[in-house]
Amino acid sequence: MSEPPVDPTTTEAWARLAALADGFVPDLRSWFADDPGRVDRLTFTAGDLHVDLSKNLLGEQVLDALLALGEEVGLAARRDAMFAGEHINVTEDRAVLHTALRRPAGEPLEVDGQDVDADVHEVLRRVYDFADRVRSGAWTGVTGQRIRTVVNIGIGGSDLGPVMAYEALAPYRQDGLQCRFISNIDPTDAAQKLAGLDPATTLFIVSSKTFGTLETLTNARLCKAWLLDGLRAAGAIGDDDADAVARHFVAVSTALDKVAAFGIDPANAFGFWDWVGGRYSVDSAIGTSLVVAIGPERFAELLAGMHAIDEHVRTADPAANVPALMGLLNVWYVNFLGAQTHAVLPYAQLLHRFPAYLQQLTMESNGKGVRWDGTPVTTETGEVFWGEPGTNGQHAFFQLLHQGTLLVPADFIAVADPAYPLTDGDTDVHGLFLANFFAQTKALAFGKTADEVRAEGTAEAIVPARVFEGNRPTTSIMAPALTPSVLGQLIALYEHITFTQGVVWGIDSFDQWGVELGKQLAQQVAPAVAGDAEALAEQDPSTSALISYYLGHRDR
Ligand code: F6P
Numbered sequence: 001m002s003e004p005p006v007d008p009t010t011t012e013a014w015a016r017l018a019a020l021a022d023g024f025v026p027d028l029r030s031w032f033a034d035d036p037g038r039v040d041r042l043t044f045t046a047g048d049l050h051v052d053l054s055k056n057l058l059g060e061q062v063l064d065a066l067l068a069l070g071e072e073v074g075l076a077a078r079r080d081a082m083f084a085g086e087h088i089n090v091t092e093d094r095a096v097l098h099t100a101l102r103r104p105a106g107e108p109l110e111v112d113g114q115d116v117d118a119d120v121h122e123v124l125r126r127v128y129d130f131a132d133r134v135r136s137g138a139w140t141g142v143t144g145q146r147i148r149t150v151v152n153i154g155i156g157g158s159d160l161g162p163v164m165a166y167e168a169l170a171p172y173r174q175d176g177l178q179c180r181f182i183s184n185i186d187p188t189d190a191a192q193k194l195a196g197l198d199p200a201t202t203l204f205i206v207s208s209k210t211f212g213t214l215e216t217l218t219n220a221r222l223c224k225a226w227l228l229d230g231l232r233a234a235g236a237i238g239d240d241d242a243d244a245v246a247r248h249f250v251a252v253s254t255a256l257d258k259v260a261a262f263g264i265d266p267a268n269a270f271g272f273w274d275w276v277g278g279r280y281s282v283d284s285a286i287g288t289s290l291v292v293a294i295g296p297e298r299f300a301e302l303l304a305g306m307h308a309i310d311e312h313v314r315t316a317d318p319a320a321n322v323p324a325l326m327g328l329l330n331v332w333y334v335n336f337l338g339a340q341t342h343a344v345l346p347y348a349q350l351l352h353r354f355p356a357y358l359q360q361l362t363m364e365s366n367g368k369g370v371r372w373d374g375t376p377v378t379t380e381t382g383e384v385f386w387g388e389p390g391t392n393g394q395h396a397f398f399q400l401l402h403q404g405t406l407l408v409p410a411d412f413i414a415v416a417d418p419a420y421p422l423t424d425g426d427t428d429v430h431g432l433f434l435a436n437f438f439a440q441t442k443a444l445a446f447g448k449t450a451d452e453v454r455a456e457g458t459a460e461a462i463v464p465a466r467v468f469e470g471n472r473p474t475t476s477i478m479a480p481a482l483t484p485s486v487l488g489q490l491i492a493l494y495e496h497i498t499f500t501q502g503v504v505w506g507i508d509s510f511d512q513w514g515v516e517l518g519k520q521l522a523q524q525v526a527p528a529v530a531g532d533a534e535a536l537a538e539q540d541p542s543t544s545a546l547i548s549y550y551l552g553h554r555d556r
Pocket residue numbers: 155156157158207208209210211212213216278279364512515
């Protein structure tokens with residue numbers, strides 16, 4: 001049984017932070033002008049990541065108090081308990097061992113009687129072997145043709161990680177082999193993703209940790225029917241479906257019995273374990289579609305990148321431990337300066353799904369109102385994570401970041417070497433792109449005073465509208481290039497930031513009970529939607545009226 005969480009609000013560090021926040025007046029202009037060492041002191045390295053915290057709203061005292069808070073809530077001990085496989089997922093009584101998925105082979109780790117090292121590397125070997133066969137054309141469909149499209153069917157953690165990484169690592173994909181991702185139970189998703197595909201050259205990966213998710217199983221059935229109908233119409237198969245399903249369907253799950261019940265040969269199933277949370281599973285067999293796309297070698301680099309950050313988290317001094325610092329900084333913003341949202345702004349088009357990926361990681365992990373011992377949280381928890389790639393965001397929501405009244409800490413992410421180094425005459429377009437990154441973080445930090453606006457000859461009446469207050473906090477994260485390793489490092493960085501915040505708040509960051517009620521009610525409401533009058537009568541008046549509207553307007 002886990003120790004009850006320390007109430008952070010009772011710590012001495014919390015009192016110090018509250019005192020520092022009282023009447024806190026940030027002044028990045030002066031802090032930079034008066035302290036030539038600020039940037040060096042607040043710039044850190046984790047793996048290949050260069051992380052500049054200097055444009056954040058903190059000085060030495062806040063930093064000291066945040067580090068003290070980490071100590072007082074027992075951050076290091078909880079981290080060690082996680083790495084050791086203790087059951088820190090208290091409400092589900094499970095270990096939390098996504099970090100074990102990326103450990104090099106041969107480092108023994110036994111948890112709850114399981115040889116984790118052997119199991120992880122055995123599944124990896126099978127996934128790699130499968131991916132190699134698809135990539136080489138050795139794995140064929142039922143007509144003997146090689147596979148051209150791999151369709152991952154999954155949702156949440158069984159979709160967001162693979163699709164995000166597939167997009168991010170586009171330059172590493174094998175030519176002539178594409179992946180598509182079906183997640184939504186809205187049949188439009190399957191209809192659009194299947195459009196133009198040839199069943200004979202399409203292979204489906206049904207990815208579901210529980211193999212009980214309504215969306216995924218519905219889409220899997222839909223795809224199975226599409227496959228068999230298509231093959232039959234082409235005269236490729238007779239009445240016997242089994243061979244076609246075996247050659248065109250594989251599965252990834254922790255529930256291999258349910259995979260078999262669905263009709264997928266267990267020989268074509270890749271397992272993982274209950275100690276891998278869905279939103280922490282891109283580095284498990286859930287990443288199979290990605291392995292097919294980029295190949296085992298590149299996937300191994302992604303794992304190595306994640307492991308490098310795990311090692312950093314495990315061994316770096318707290319004062320230089322980047323994920324811990326970033327997590328503690330988020331606590332400062334949420335609990336002391338009143339921030340409710342956090343922007344993630346990749347200046348890398350390939351990372352366009354990274355904010356969506358982080359939404360599940362952070363909000364499903366820390367959007368909780370009770371602590372791991374069942375008692376209510378003692379302070380605000382969670383942040384709404386959101387974002388879009390720059391520079392698109394600049395022409396959409398940056399107005400609010402620059403001049404709005406809400407405090408929105410923002411992470412800017414960029415790489416030095418672009419995947420596609422295009423030039424426009426003599427202009428290095430990627431350089432121009434990054435000039436925007438640098439300019440935006442500068443504008444947000446230092447703003448523009450009324451005198452500076454006046455000096456530009458602005459009419460007095462509109463001076464106030466053109467003033468930028470500055471002191472809008474940003475973290476700048478840079479890396480040499482968006483390699484598989486760097487992507488792995490970014491993912492692990494945010495996993496550990498999320499962990500840090502969860503520990504401070506005393507939250508079990510690894511359960512997700514908050515998604516259950518909606519699932520239960522969908523099952524209860526479904527008969528009413530299907531026209532069952534009795535079930536309709538049991539609904540509340542608003543729900544009943546909405547269903548009636550639907551029933552009255554469909555098939556028009
Ligand atoms: O409903 C939330 C959730 O349980 C996520 O935590 C998970 O990633 C997703 O559904 C999909 O679950 P599964 O992989 O079991 O289909």
